[in-house]
Amino acid sequence: MREHAEDLFSTGDQVAGDPFAAETLGRHLARRIAELADSPDTPLFFGRLDIEEERFHVGRRHVTDVAGEPMVLDWRAPVSRKFYQASVKDPQDVRTRRRFGFVKGALTSFEDEHLQAGEELGTASRILLEEIERPRVGPMRDIVATIQPEQDELVRAELDESICVQGAPGTGKTAVGLHRAAYLLYLHRERLKRSGVLIVGPNSAFLSYIASVLPALGEIEVQQSTIDGLLGTVATATDTAAAAEVKHDPRMATVLARRLNGKIRKPEAPLTVSDGSYRWRVSTEALRRVVDDVRREAPPYGIGRERVRARIVSLLMRQSEARRGDSPSEAWQRRMGRSQPVVEVLDHAWPAVTAEQLVFEVLSDPADELLEPAEQAAIAWAKPPKTARSAKWTAADAVLIDEAAGLIDRVPSFGHVVLDEAQDLSPMQARVIARRSEHGSITLLGDLAQGTAPWAARDWRTLLAHLGKPEARVVPLTTGFRVPAAVVALANRLLPALGVDVPEARSLRTDGALTIGATPLRDAVRDALRFEGSIGVIAADATVPLIAAGIEHERVTVLPASLAKGLEYDHVIVVEPADIVAAEPRGLNRLFVVLTRAVSRLDVLHERPLPPPLDRVS
Numbered sequence: 001m002r003e004h005a006e007d008l009f010s011t012g013d014q015v016a017g018d019p020f021a022a023e024t025l026g027r028h029l030a031r032r033i034a035e036l037a038d039s040p041d042t043p044l045f046f047g048r049l050d051i052e053e054e055r056f057h058v059g060r061r062h063v064t065d066v067a068g069e070p071m072v073l074d075w076r077a078p079v080s081r082k083f084y085q086a087s088v089k090d091p092q093d094v095r096t097r098r099r100f101g102f103v104k105g106a107l108t109s110f111e112d113e114h115l116q117a118g119e120e121l122g123t124a125s126r127i128l129l130e131e132i133e134r135p136r137v138g139p140m141r142d143i144v145a146t147i148q149p150e151q152d153e154l155v156r157a158e159l160d161e162s163i164c165v166q167g168a169p170g171t172g173k174t175a176v177g178l179h180r181a182a183y184l185l186y187l188h189r190e191r192l193k194r195s196g197v198l199i200v201g202p203n204s205a206f207l208s209y210i211a212s213v214l215p216a217l218g219e220i221e222v223q224q225s226t227i228d229g230l231l232g233t234v235a236t237a238t239d240t241a242a243a244a245e246v247k248h249d250p251r252m253a254t255v256l257a258r259r260l261n262g263k264i265r266k267p268e269a270p271l272t273v274s275d276g277s278y279r280w281r282v283s284t285e286a287l288r289r290v291v292d293d294v295r296r297e298a299p300p301y302g303i304g305r306e307r308v309r310a311r312i313v314s315l316l317m318r319q320s321e322a323r324r325g326d327s328p329s330e331a332w333q334r335r336m337g338r339s340q341p342v343v344e345v346l347d348h349a350w351p352a353v354t355a356e357q358l359v360f361e362v363l364s365d366p367a368d369e370l371l372e373p374a375e376q377a378a379i380a381w382a383k384p385p386k387t388a389r390s391a392k393w394t395a396a397d398a399v400l401i402d403e404a405a406g407l408i409d410r411v412p413s414f415g416h417v418v419l420d421e422a423q424d425l426s427p428m429q430a431r432v433i434a435r436r437s438e439h440g441s442i443t444l445l446g447d448l449a450q451g452t453a454p455w456a457a458r459d460w461r462t463l464l465a466h467l468g469k470p471e472a473r474v475v476p477l478t479t480g481f482r483v484p485a486a487v488v489a490l491a492n493r494l495l496p497a498l499g500v501d502v503p504e505a506r507s508l509r510t511d512g513a514l515t516i517g518a519t520p521l522r523d524a525v526r527d528a529l530r531f532e533g534s535i536g537v538i539a540a541d542a543t544v545p546l547i548a549a550g551i552e553h554e555r556v557t558v559l560p561a562s563l564a565k566g567l568e569y570d571h572v573i574v575v576e577p578a579d580i581v582a583a584e585p586r587g588l589n590r591l592f593v594v595l596t597r598a599v600s601r602l603d604v605l606h607e608r609p610l611p612p613p614l615d616r617v618s
């Protein structure tokens, strides 16, 4: 199919009638080639279904033969669902389900389940186990060949349904979110092409780690961003912890809205507009009625200003029609709307304001009864800039400016938003997403136990309310595909101390190794290099430069604890857990994240005593 698209691409000039058509066709085909681009290591099919007398192969895309007959069904097609959902209990007419095992693109094995004869492998499938135990090299891969039934339920949820997945580490939340995006794009391509699909991740390291999953599934038109990347303001200053905490508090939304609405005032004088030899007049009462009506309708502030302008113009128009007997032109209406007396009424009653200006005003004078005096003092400019234009904004200010922009104008909504590591969203960051998904749905992925931000969610319902989806279904995932059982058991010791109510993970992995001791880092790295796969050395942020200096190897990544979220390495070496815990208020949660990055082996190196929930191990 790709060759066919490439052939067409090279002959595009000749087949398209004119240059515009040729360019459009060229763009379309170039995209199609990119969508069909596949790695030689990725087989096009991975399963087979025998349903009654028919036989279907299931793969990453639809594959047709030269005559256009289907050879492989896309994993997202309705029939393919049986590949993931059929069971002995509910065979769904499937006689045999066959899974193929591949190594570097070469077919090496297969497994059959004769469902109607009561044969089902479930999570005992050797092909599944080989897949989850394989060494991790490079970026994240898709899981289409081995999606589990509980994951498939989430992947195939309806487009209009918002879902929140509470999943313990390594239960496949990220994988589920990405596959759901691919599934929805397949099923609702035209609709989602118009509105768009957005994936939001915690940082750019995470985004590059997941970046190739959707393209491998043929989906190249998905926007992937951090929350900060969605905002129109670049941060060039930093807040104190106290200021950031207040700025991320949901009360700030009310503070901004009140300040903005406080700008609306009753007109205090009648309006008189000269129009050639005529003079039109609108009484103070009539002007007040216009402003009151628009205020009651509560449109976004900027739209409200234009609505007031339009209604004043229509009052003038009625007078002109009555006196002149014909309807004034659009140019006349525009001229009236921009005339100085009308602009003066507007500037008094509904003054224009930018988002930056509004935030600048609030931070210049944060007086509002919703905020305690100490909170007001915390967010007031330390050194007030002269104007909004000369202000240096912080990351939290950028969120406030986005809030203000949303109060002033409408924000286009994506058709679907996938939010990963969502437990760390502040209420105000959640509102950034709420504005961008008002007319769409969301998939919220996270683990309350992995919340490390000062404002991290303690329960999903509150965060869902800030996201504008209070009714979303909250679904737990508890089967762990990454972390070996021994490591899960260690990490789970921290759970009672984390102050959140989440179910524990049950690991599918009985392999793996855990060591805890005072081994020097250099020796631990040398030992780790004896095994295949990636090695992550994770330490408290401040100690990373010192540690990294002694380690240089292409398979070893030394990374600060604050960047480990969402990532995984075959072998993880955690350096001095006590330092990781001491480095921040939610240090224990950070340690929980760090310990659960290991795919096969975890070494915990410590000279200082282990933090209390772990100190009974060694």
Ligand SMILES: Nc1ncnc2c1ncn2[C@@H]1O[C@H](COP(=O)(O)OP(=O)(O)OP(=O)(O)O)[C@@H](O)[C@H]1O
Binding pocket: 131, 132, 141, 142, 143, 146, 147, 148, 151, 167, 168, 169, 170, 171, 172, 173, 174, 175, 176, 447, 481, 482, 565, 566, 567, 568, 596
């Ligand atoms: N059904 C599956 N088949 C094979 N591998 C899977 C499956 N589900 C998840 N995995 C693998 O398990 C690992 C963990 O998945 P993922 O990163 O999506 O989990 P997570 O819940 O987001 O983890 P965390 O909360 O720790 O970031 C990944 O390597 C993923 O490919």
